[in-house]
Amino acid sequence: xxxxxxxxxxxxxxxxxxxxxxxxxxxxxxxxxxxxxxxxxxxxxxxxxxxxxxxxxxxxxxxxxxxxxxxxxxxxxxxxxxxxxxxxxxxxxxxxxxxxxxxxxxxxxxxxxxxxxxxxxxxxxxxxxxxxxxxxxxxxxxxxxxxxxxxxxxxxxxxxxxxxxxxxxxxxxxxxxxxxxxxxxxxxxxxxxxxxxxxxxxxxxxxxxxxxxxxxxxxxxxxxxxxxxxxxxxxxxxxxxxxxxxxxxxxxxxxxxxxxxxxxxxxxxxxxxxxxxxxxxxxxxxxxxxxxxxxxxxxxxx
Numbered sequence: 001x002x003x004x005x006x007x008x009x010x011x012x013x014x015x016x017x018x019x020x021x022x023x024x025x026x027x028x029x030x031x032x033x034x035x036x037x038x039x040x041x042x043x044x045x046x047x048x049x050x051x052x053x054x055x056x057x058x059x060x061x062x063x064x065x066x067x068x069x070x071x072x073x074x075x076x077x078x079x080x081x082x083x084x085x086x087x088x089x090x091x092x093x094x095x096x097x098x099x100x101x102x103x104x105x106x107x108x109x110x111x112x113x114x115x116x117x118x119x120x121x122x123x124x125x126x127x128x129x130x131x132x133x134x135x136x137x138x139x140x141x142x143x144x145x146x147x148x149x150x151x152x153x154x155x156x157x158x159x160x161x162x163x164x165x166x167x168x169x170x171x172x173x174x175x176x177x178x179x180x181x182x183x184x185x186x187x188x189x190x191x192x193x194x195x196x197x198x199x200x201x202x203x204x205x206x207x208x209x210x211x212x213x214x215x216x217x218x219x220x221x222x223x224x225x226x227x228x229x230x231x232x233x234x235x236x237x238x239x240x241x242x243x244x245x246x247x248x249x250x251x252x253x254x255x256x257x258x259x260x261x262x263x264x265x266x267x268x269x270x271x272x273x274x275x276x277x278x279x280x281x282x283x284x285x286x287x288x289x290x291x292x293x294x295x296x297x298x299x300x301x302x
Contacts, residue, residue, distance in 0.1 A: 008286030009169025065169035070189020078142035087182030087211035172219030200224025222265010
């Protein structure tokens with residue numbers, strides 16, 4: 001049994017506000033990422049390799065809020081965050097405040113594999129990237145006209161609905177490989193117009209990303225402050241491991257607790273048996289799943 005699930009952000013536009021052609025483009029992007037990860041699993045690669053491959057595809061797709069096409073901070077600069085976790089070893093790597101790393105998820109993997117640390121920040125992280133031979137690009141590479149327009153609307157006082165594509169979003173993947181190992185990977189540009197070096201949940205192990213072979217793997221997307229306060233990813237895994245809660249129950253419990261605080265968003269999760277849960281309390285969530293049992297689907301709304 002092997003399987004993979006992905007997300008491309010929660011808090012999307014309502015059905016009537018998302019043009020049909022744009023919806024098709026998002027679904028096609030999800031399919032490409034899903035298949036990239038699945039093909040590695042099919043060849044016997046690790047869950048970590050598969051999750052990272054899927055996230056790299058989403059980082060390279062300007063439709064999603066990660067890598068190229070990430071939202072811009074108040075100064076018009078893309079600042080990128082990412083993290084990975086290996087459920088077999090409990091090793092993790094995270095990066096935040098990147099401005100020049102083409103694929104932040106690859107640097108997060110390198111932090112895990114080639115450093116003594118878990119999280120690297122800003123200039124230090126990019127110095128490490130140079131030493132590791134990670135591809136660097138101009139910050140202009142990440143900016144798109146759509147993201148620049150979204151920032152201008154915010155700066156001119158146009159109130160953005162919480163479920164508008166500009167508001168927030170993240171990409172991520174969780175996977176189970178044929179050896180029974182779990183992994184999770186998450187990447188984001190954060191929130192449009194963020195200031196003061198704001199960091200959300202995506203690079204925070206236990207909040208936006210967590211994986212443990214004893215329980216499950218989780219990647220989150222939504223309003224990061226609430227995911228940090230609720231330690232969402234770890235809480236889900238803890239309920240599965242210690243309370244023996246079914247994965248669906250654990251996800252529902254934790255999202256309900258977060259919602260009481262006012263949090264909006266969703267998670268993708270997979271357990272050691274290959275059960276996949278894709279759940280959210282927002283208008284929708286870009287998501288997909290594929291398994292060796294024959295399931296293959298992508299969707300946005302319920």
